[in-house]
Amino acid sequence: MNYLTTAPLALEALLAEVSAPHCGGTCAFLGTVRDGPEDGGVTAIEYSAYDAMAEAELDRIVAETRRQWVDARIAVRHRLGLVAAEEASIAIAVATPHRADAFAACRYVIEEVKKRLPVWKKELRADGTATWVDPSGHPSMVGPQ
Amino acid sequence: MNYLTTAPLALEALLAEVSAPHCGGTCAFLGTVRDGPEDGGVTAIEYSAYDAMAEAELDRIVAETRRQWVDARIAVRHRLGLVAAEEASIAIAVATPHRADAFAACRYVIEEVKKRLPVWKKELRADGTATWVDPSGHPSMVGPQ
Amino acid sequence: RVRFFARYAELAGRSEGTLTVPLPATVSDVMKQIRATWPGASALPAQPLAALNLRHVRLDARISDGDELALLPPLAGG
Amino acid sequence: RVRFFARYAELAGRSEGTLTVPLPATVSDVMKQIRATWPGASALPAQPLAALNLRHVRLDARISDGDELALLPPLAGG
Numbered sequence: 202m203n204y205l206t207t208a209p210l211a212l213e214a215l216l217a218e219v220s221a222p223h224c225g226g227t228c229a230f231l232g233t234v235r236d237g238p239e240d241g242g243v244t245a246i247e248y249s250a251y252d253a254m255a256e257a258e259l260d261r262i263v264a265e266t267r268r269q270w271v272d273a274r275i276a277v278r279h280r281l282g283l284v285a286a287e288e289a290s291i292a293i294a295v296a297t298p299h300r301a302d303a304f305a306a307c308r309y310v311i312e313e314v315k316k317r318l319p320v321w322k323k324e325l326r327a328d329g330t331a332t333w334v335d336p337s338g339h340p341s342m343v344g345p346q
Numbered sequence: 347m348n349y350l351t352t353a354p355l356a357l358e359a360l361l362a363e364v365s366a367p368h369c370g371g372t373c374a375f376l377g378t379v380r381d382g383p384e385d386g387g388v389t390a391i392e393y394s395a396y397d398a399m400a401e402a403e404l405d406r407i408v409a410e411t412r413r414q415w416v417d418a419r420i421a422v423r424h425r426l427g428l429v430a431a432e433e434a435s436i437a438i439a440v441a442t443p444h445r446a447d448a449f450a451a452c453r454y455v456i457e458e459v460k461k462r463l464p465v466w467k468k469e470l471r472a473d474g475t476a477t478w479v480d481p482s483g484h485p486s487m488v489g490p491q
Numbered sequence: 492r493v494r495f496f497a498r499y500a501e502l503a504g505r506s507e508g509t510l511t512v513p514l515p516a517t518v519s520d521v522m523k524q525i526r527a528t529w530p531g532a533s534a535l536p537a538q539p540l541a542a543l544n545l546r547h548v549r550l551d552a553r554i555s556d557g558d559e560l561a562l563l564p565p566l567a568g569g
Numbered sequence: 570r571v572r573f574f575a576r577y578a579e580l581a582g583r584s585e586g587t588l589t590v591p592l593p594a595t596v597s598d599v600m601k602q603i604r605a606t607w608p609g610a611s612a613l614p615a616q617p618l619a620a621l622n623l624r625h626v627r628l629d630a631r632i633s634d635g636d637e638l639a640l641l642p643p644l645a646g647g
Contacts (some may be wrong), residue, residue, distance in 0.1 A: 212358070235369070
């Protein structure tokens with residue numbers, strides 16, 4: 202399965218993938234590159250991955266989700282390469298017969314992705330600097346591009 | 347605000363509405379007309395509403411959601427009229443700075459909609475019969491169309 | 492002014508009507524009069540879901556002059 | 570075979586390399602040798618996140634012949 206792509210993410214395609222006559226509820230999640238005031242003029246993020254492991258890890262996360270929510274239909278894409286501010290870096294869609302399961306399963310996927318996916322991001326700023334992002338709170342400058 | 351429409355729902359339009367530079371997480375929910383084995387050949391659902399009250403109720407639900415999740419950006423559409431199996435009857439999109447809030451706020455909207463929205467549905471079946479749907483479990487036949 | 496929706500409109504044989512009730516009165520009082528006034532309305536439940544001026548209300552809510560009362564079958568939105 | 574990613578590749582000055590270590594050995598043992606072998610690698614943390622053959626492992630995991638060990642900076646996917 203190809204979960205990784207350098208193309209812009211289209212949620213409609215994922216929704217079409219998970220749609221099924223018996224699934225009445227679909228929950229989707231989009232993670233987008235922020236450029237809030239505290240984000241210091243981030244213009245784009247460059248995502249890179251340990252590709253083979255990221256694909257394998259997503260396969261495992263999807264399989265675990267299907268084991269916990271047996272009727273769930275799941276689609277996931279993670280974008281790599283340059284992603285502009287306000288574009289999506291991840292898209293997840295989960296369809297289930299009942300809505301509570303769709304929310305729970307979709308949430309499970311994104312939480313596991315955050316914990317386990319071997320993906321890194323370098324924030325590119327308007328002033329030409331770049332920083333590797335450490336979500337645990339220790340950014341490290343890598344100097345002007 | 348016009349939350350009610352007879353046109354097919356397009357989630358992309360709602361995502362564009364809620365997108366904002368400071369919002370990194372977007373959760374969306376789609377409710378679709380099921381045609382599962384236990385649903386007995388439902389070909390379409392006819393939705394009707396107490397229009398003025400449904401609009402007012404959705405205004406109140408959105409306002410309550412904004413009070414609980416102050417940074418949330420929220421878009422909701424409920425479809426009325428004939429909706430074919432596998433088409434969406436409701437679409438909700440919520441964008442927030444952090445993903446946990448997007449999930450919680452989106453879930454709040456759909457749960458309140460289910461509890462409070464003055465909307466009714468008549469299931470139309472392949473055999474020509476129709477049934478008013480009572481989600482509490484007491485369907486009432488209204489005879490052949 | 493009284494409005495009936497969905498299955499209740501079918502039962503009452505009408506989607507709306509006007510009633511005059513002596514005040515003070517509650518939604519329950521009006522319900523009794525509704526069931527007595529229109530033939531099909533006697534098939535309505537004695538304690539339906541009700542809305543007054545576009546808001547859900549309990550059956551003991553007070554009615555004022557000019558109010559719009561709506562009787563709502565079990566909700567099925569979403 | 571050892572692979573370095575993102576910031577660790579910049580620190581180590583390489584994205585991969587090959588090492589020979591006496592078995593039995595753990596990921597920790599290999600880490601010591603990595604830091605001693607490549608100049609920039611001494612700047613790597615002593616206990617980084619590690620993956621063996623495409624799976625997350627603890628630093629006390631056993632290494633086998635032909636394994637692919639990867640050193641992963643703090644994850645930032647999603």
